Amino acid sequence: MPHSAARPPALDLIGISKRFGAVHANRNVSFTVAAGSIHGIVGENGAGKSTLMSIVYGFYRADSGQIRVHGTEQTIRTSQDAIRLGIGMVHQHFMLVDTLTVLENVILGIEQGFRLAPSLAAARTELLRLNQDYALDVDPDALVGDLPVGLQQRVEILKALYRGAEILILDEPTGVLTPQEADHLFRILRTLKAEGKTILLITHKLREIMDATDNVTVMRGGAVVGTVKTTETDKSQLAEMMVGRKVNLSIAKADRTPGPVVLEGKNIRLVDRRGCVLLNDVNFTVRAGEIVGVAGVSGNGQSELLDILAGIRRQTSGELLYHGQALPALSGTEAARRRSQRIAHVPEDRMTMGLVKPFPAYESAILGYHHDADLQGDKGLARLLFDRKKLIARTEGFMTEFDVRPPDPMLRTSLFSGGNQQKIVLAREIHRDPDLLLIGQPTRGVDIGAIEFIHRRIVELRDAGKAVLLVSVELDEILSLADRIIVMASGKITGIVARADADERRLGLMMAGEAIPRAAGDAA
Amino acid sequence: MSTARLTSLPRWVDLGLLPFLNLSAALIVSGLVIALIGENPFEALVILVNGAVGYQEAIGYTLHYATNFMFTGLAVAVAFHAGLFNIGGEGQAYVAGLGVALVCLGLPGWPWWSVLPIAMIAAIVCGAAWAIIPGYLQAARGSHVVVTTIMFNFLATAFMTWMLVDVIRADGQQAPQSAAFPPSTHLPTIQDMGAFLGFDLPRMPLNLGFFLAILTAILVYLYIWHTRWGYELRTVGTNETAAVYAGMPVPRLIIVAMVISGALAGLAGINEVMGVQHRLVMNWTGGVGYVGIAVALMGRNHPVGIALSALLFGALYQGGSDLAFEIPAITREMIVVIQGLVILFCGALENLFRAPLEAYFKPKTV
Incomplete structure (x- = not known):
């Protein structure tokens, strides 16, 4: 690094410790981020990455330890302090007002004086300069709500830069992006780096670490396992550091000839109350002994499709055939009826749907199966309890x-980690030996060790002859599990390809909405 | 039982010390208020406690008031577990009193034990009827039960005034009240029961309704925490999305919760109208429905907690009456202030002492 000799490190963390009650969220964390570098921080959920960044950004105060910014020791009490020191943060969930323009969002909270116009005018000039310098390509007058997520994220970056950020923290920035949008983001980050900015990239995706960073710090159990040069490591070494043991990143999966069709969707269409078409003419099949992956950027109709299949939401038109029989239209308890017909559903969002957070685990573990006779008393009035x-x-x-x-x-329930919660949901749903498993985002917020376990279970179910419909925004997950891949964009199926014919680039294009003519070998 | 661990505090601190500190804080502030109007707070406290539990009749009155509060507190709790805030216990109980009165007046000569089940059904049906419309409007139209149940309290008042003035007022009397119930329909008082067992007790309003309330509290406990239907109720109240995911009939569950809530509030009519008043009078509820909200809040919506806080409010009610009688400067309104302070410290400021206690009892490990 040519700069490092001349410039002090952008960020120097020395012995940071933070405890919440009995939980030691950060233990004696020390590492150095060179100025003008892209520095990755990886770790499983609960490894302490977010706590550490919250300390750097002034949301929490460390119990002990020092933070040096550009070589000077600093006390960061609030996020205003952090901003003043040139630290900017792009949150995983955007902090934007949809009904305001880009320009208005950027100056929100730092407008000067009584009248808005002078602030806006000054901001506009600055924004155009930033836009040009970093090739951000954002229209200052567009309404934020109208922008695709990739652009909204750039608005967040603009906000931070406008506030004078020299050190930019990005928390899981690619979760909502297509592979192409993610590539664009990384190009922007490289431009920022070339301009001398320092970037901290928090992610759990090892591929991004390998592609984008100069150095990487691995955290586990609140402590730093090590900081290494990215060029001197590889994915499997990083994974091992994160988990503390050897991890099998790819799932062994034998070829299997799928059985009869278990689920068929015919011309499924969903129009919401405002007339927006959320699903348009969706046709697909899922066979026994087959994992069908539904790929797509979050919010392109996959969630709605999953809800319709599970009996939570009614399709506007179209028909669902299960074992050749039409599934009836929705009544209040259709989801329970489908469950009793061996359709199991692991929902996309386990915290709001799959579990009841304040309940003890044993009550969350019977959700949807609470009428089972073998959970009630044996005889007489006891059968009521x-x-x-x-x-x-x-x-x-x-x-x-x-x-x-x-x-x-x-x-x-809420005190279990994401991975353990997901295991409870999965265990509950396959307990009754389902014929069809609908599963959404099986490993969202789940640590690597548990991911391996959950993936293995899904493949086992397929090998046992179950039909599995897997919705995931993680392309890696789809590619490693699915036998056949459905790609959705804007509520339409833009392609159905066999796993063998799929690669990331091709899927990425379909996810962006470009319908690809079906290759001869693709199954319908 | 939802015995999920919610706090790092030892159980005795959470369930014993913390409420004690809250109550003490409320009494200290009440003492300051009493001192402020120039009376001796210690003297007042002695009168209050003595008036609540100091002699047999006092205990009888305290338990009688507590019985009403238990019914209305349980009513609020059941709705609360379904995520509904039923403010309408007052109106539901008031209308249920009408059902009780019609049964008692309509069955002269029947012994009380044969009238009681019918009167209970009437109380349950009338209380539930007054709650089912807000429940339906919430389930089907999303009209908030807080708003609709308050409206139904006003409707109950107007309806009952009309009934008492124009419809069931006894012939030849001016007061807006029904005729007295036939004595055979009166619920046995604790004095009657004591005499049956050979004890000589003074006359007091405590009656069979008290034991009904305890039985009801046990049934509510079993329903909420030990049945699949109570499980559905709590799921809807805690996470409606999860309830939909599980295939629970959410609108029906909301209506059912309101019906049960209204029925429980209605049972207060058995205790008060059939047990004590022995006739239907204007505004016989006197705020029991509203006190039930405070009782449920303070009892953390658990039947045991509700029984205890109902007891506390019963004691405040009864001791407060004595206090207002003994020290004229302390008016009934002042008693309401003290009740308000108890609600403030034990309900709204429930966690005031939690953080310091948690710091003190923090496990000294790791």
Whole structure:
């Protein structure tokens, strides 16, 4: 690095510790971020990345330790302090007002004086300069709500730059982007780096670390495992550092000839109350012993499709055939009926749908199956009451089989980590031996160790002859699990390809909405 | 039972010390207010406690008031577990009193034990009827139950005034009240029950309704935490999206919760109208529905907590009456102030002492 000799490090963290009650979120964290570099921070959920960045950005204060910014020790009490020191943050969930223009969003909170016009005029000049310098390509007068997510993210970057950020922290920035948009983002980050900015990239995607960063710090259990030069490491070494043991990143999957069609969707169409077409003429099949992956950027109709299949939402028109029989139109309890017909559903958002956070684990572990006769008392009036021993025994079974930690059925659901919560949901849903498993974002917010486990279980189900429909925004996940891939964009299927014919570039184009003529070998 | 661990505090601190500190804080501030109007707060406290639990009749009155508060507190709690804030216990109880009165007046000569089940059904049906419309409007139209149940309280007042003035007012009397119920329909009082068992007790309003309330609290506990239907109720109240995901009939559950809530509030009519008043009088509820909200809030919507806080409010009510009688400067309104302070410290400021206690009892590990 040519700069490092001349410039002090942009950020120097020395012995940062932070504790929340009994949880040691950061233990003696020390590392140095060279000025003008892209520095990656990887770690599983709960490794302490977010806490650390919250400390740097002034949301929390460290219990002990020092932060040096550009060589000088600083106390960062609030995010205003951080901004003053030239630290900017792009959050995972954008902090933008949809109904304001880009320009208005950028000056929000730092407008000067009583009248808005002078602030806006000054900001416009500055914004155009930033736009040009960093090739951000954002129209200052566009309404933020009208912009695609990729551009909204650039508005967030603009906000930080406008506030004078020299050090830019990006928290999981590619979660909502297509591969092409992500590539564009990384090009922007390289331009920023070339202009001397320092970038901290928090991610769990090892590929991005390898592609974009100069150095990478790996965290586990609140502590730094090591900081290495990206050129001197590789994915499997990083994964091992993150998890603390050897990790198998690719799932072994034998070829299997799929069986009869289990689920067929015919001309599924969904129009919402405002007349927006959310799903347009969707046709597909899922066969026994086959994993069908639904790829697409988040928000292109996959979630709605999953809801319709699970009986949570009614399609406007079109027909669903399950084992050749039409599934009836929605009544209030159709989701329960479908579950009793061996259609299991692992929802995309387990925190708002799949679990009840304040319930103890043993109550979340029966959600949707709470009428099971084998959970109630044995005879007489006792049949009106739950038999708690049976509830707890069932949950204990799940916890042993799926290695849920801690294996405590009485623990509040929200206190389990994302991976362990997901294991509870998955265990619950496959407990009744379903014929069809609908599964959305199976590994969102799940740590690498658990990802491996969950992926293996999904493949086992397929090998046992179950039909699996997998919705995921993680292309890597789709590519490593699916036998056949459906790509959706703007509520339409833009392509159905066999796994063998799919690669990231081709899927990426289809995700961007370019319908690709079906190759001869593609199954319908 | 939802015994999920929510706090790092030892159980005795969470359930014993914390409420004690809250209550003490409320009493200290009440003492300051009493001192401010020139009365001796210690003397007032002695009168209050003595008036609430100091002699047999006092205990009888305290328990009687607590019975009403238990019914209305349970009513609020059931709705609360379904995510609904039923403010309408007052109106539901008031209208249920009408059902009780019609049954008692319509069955002269029947012994109380044969009238009681019918009167209970009437109370349940009338209380539920007054709650089902707000429940339906919430479930089907999204009209907020807080708003609609308040409206239904006003409707209940107007409806009952009309009934008492124009429809069931006893012939030849001016007061807007029904005729007295036949004595055979009166619920046995604790004095009657004591005499049956050979004890000599003074006359007080405590009656069979008290035991009904305890039975009801047990049933509510079993329903909410030990049945699949209570599980559905709590799921809807905690996370409606998860309820939809699980295939629960959400609108029906909301209506059912309101019906049960209204029925529970209605049972207060058994205790008060059939047990004590022995006739239907104007505004017989006197705010029990509203106190039930505070009771449920303070009892954390758990039947045991509700029983305890109903007892506390019963004691405040009864002791407060004695206090207002003994020290004229302390008016009934002042008693309401003290009740308000108890609600403030035990309900709204429930967590005031939690953080310091948590810091003090923090596990000294890791």
